[in-house]
Amino acid sequence: EAGVAQSPRYKIIEKRQSVAFWCNPISGHATLYWYQQILGQGPKLLIQFQNNGVVDDSQLPKDRFSAERLKGVDSTLKIQPAKLEDSAVYLCASSLIASGSYEQYFGPGTRLTVT
């Protein structure tokens, strides 16, 4: 079974530029999550999708971050414009359904450096 795929693995941009990350979840997984992991901290949930609908985006900085999940499969997370404090690893995860009892499978992450 293929795991969660993310690209790119690394990205360096200057502040005020825009950037997009892509995630392909495990086939058949209805729920998709985006996390932000700042160095030295645990992952923080940014947004959760159930199929192509948003379940929770309460911690997503909506003035600069946006995410979509077209057709309930792949997802894209965008930052525009980026700030220095956005430097982090962005993790995508998927699970079979949106329930705390179901394991989340994580991708390798995208390491973003904003200079």
Next chain:
Amino acid sequence: AQSVTQPDIHITVSEGASLELRCNYSYGATPYLFWYVQSPGQGLQLLLKYFSGDTLVQGIKGFEAEFKRSQSSFNLRKPSVHWSDAAEYFCALAGNQFYFGTGTSLTVIP
């Protein structure tokens, strides 16, 4: 409110020694609790999970964890640590949202 606290930022153990990583949680109902491991440059891998029932949970790689409701704890243990266990360990809680602790970095010395 829900939260997860991992009191130890960094732990160093000798190879072959026993290991215990602490995790305390705050949640108003019965939580779903998890331990994940993250090796450098890798995604998070689930070690074990607790939903209900037996409070001693067995996981992969020889890890186990014990849920103690009275202490709001879910500590991770391993009887004999291997050098390959060096990594970052995260405790997580699934309540209204999925919350991760800040992690414990494990160093294993020969």
